[in-house]
Ligand code: HEM
Ligand SMILES: *[C@@H]1O[C@H](CO)[C@@H](O)[C@H](O)[C@H]1NC(C)=O
């Protein structure tokens with residue numbers, strides 16, 4: 001009886017998860033679903049298939065360092081990067097978790113329609129309400145928007161209509177990495193991106209999920225022109241910030257037993273409770289993540305597989321053991337991510353927004 005009841009609950013839960021997880025049955029966020037029931041993702045739905053196309057390495061054509069410092073350019077705004085840094089410094093001092101949020105915001109922006117601040121939009125050119133922020137990977141999860149808005153409003157006073165929201169997101173991720181690493185990580189961040197005018201929730205299925213296997217992780221990064229090594233390097237960002245229990249509570253048995261016991265108590269059966277991703281140094285951007293992979297102290301299956309898969313285990317061990325190795329790779333991989341599919345020519349699809357959440361009218 002109890003077993004039948006449990007089966008019924010799973011069935012009902014899978015129907016409830018159905019529409020949100022599988023939009024229109026043609027798109028399925030399989031990497032974001034607990035692998036409970038194959039009915040959740042109909043065979044042949046997008047993302048049950050691996051992304052096929054391999055993107056070229058992102059060139060970032062049109063971006064340049066110190067983009068806003070050129071006195072002879074119409075983009076001259078010499079305080080631009082300092083204004084963003086001040087906003088991020090204040091926010092991270094008040095709550096380091098917001099710094100983690102800003103690093104993730106950059107990733108989620110760049111992987112969907114390129115680094116064009118499409119992740120910030122609530123009002124688009126098409127007028128659709130189902131924007132990226134509403135997609136399963138982002139909803140009730142992304143944070144740091146208010147820091148971008150604070151920087152933008154200071155910038156609109158200093159240099160109206162000059163600094164794009166896409167560049168603010170990139171600079172903010174660079175600055176958050178700097179502060180959370182206690183100055184050990186200096187990402188070079190060129191500027192010159194323009195802001196996009198569209199944003200669709202269903203396109204966030206391009207983001208790999210916590211239940212993705214190594215093949216899926218590699219494929220999702222390859223689709224953006226990033227390598228398997230880039231994927232392992234950037235996953236190190238899971239040394240800061242937090243995650244909801246629903247993404248790891250199915251893995252307690254595979255974790256370090258002491259950590260599993262602690263997390264189980266903390267989650268207390270509530271899927272939406274958050275826990276720190278790195279139990280050892282939760283607010284420091286450091287190579288501890290790779291020690292955690294080796295020690296089975298990471299939360300997601302997508303983290304744990306990096307220590308199991310033959311293609312990735314060597315880099316995990318090197319990052320865990322060699323001082324300074326990961327930090328330099330992270331700097332380069334973040335810069336590379338910031339070059340994905342950038343828009344640098346103004347037109348019908350690209351502009352400098354006045355307000356970061358709304359396209360210009
Ligand atoms: C490799 C594939 C990746 C997967 C499957 C993944 C998945 C996730 C998930 C499920 C969460 C928790 C969200 C929640 O519970 O609300 C998370 C948090 C986070 N991710 Fe990733 N992620 C990946 C790669 C990255 C990359 C490339 C970065 C940045 C370079 C990143 C940075 C972060 C940060 C900083 C957080 C914590 C955010 C906060 O505390 O607000 N992740 N990730
Ligand atoms: C990963 O998942 C895909 C389905 O998305 C499957 O075809 C593949 O066999 C899996 N790979 C591994 C290594 O488990």
Ligand SMILES: *[C@@H]1O[C@H](CO)[C@@H](O)[C@H](O)[C@H]1NC(C)=O
Pocket residue numbers: 024026027128130200201202203
């Ligand atoms: C994604 O959503 C948009 C509008 O919300 C829709 O026009 C488009 O057809 C959807 N794409 C797919 C592949 O379902």
Ligand SMILES: *[C@@H]1O[C@H](CO)[C@@H](O)[C@H](O)[C@H]1NC(C)=O
Pocket residue numbers: 254301302304305308
């Ligand atoms: C990694 O390997 C360990 C030990 O072989 C196993 O318990 C665990 O399930 C594996 N993890 C993943 C995510 O494949």
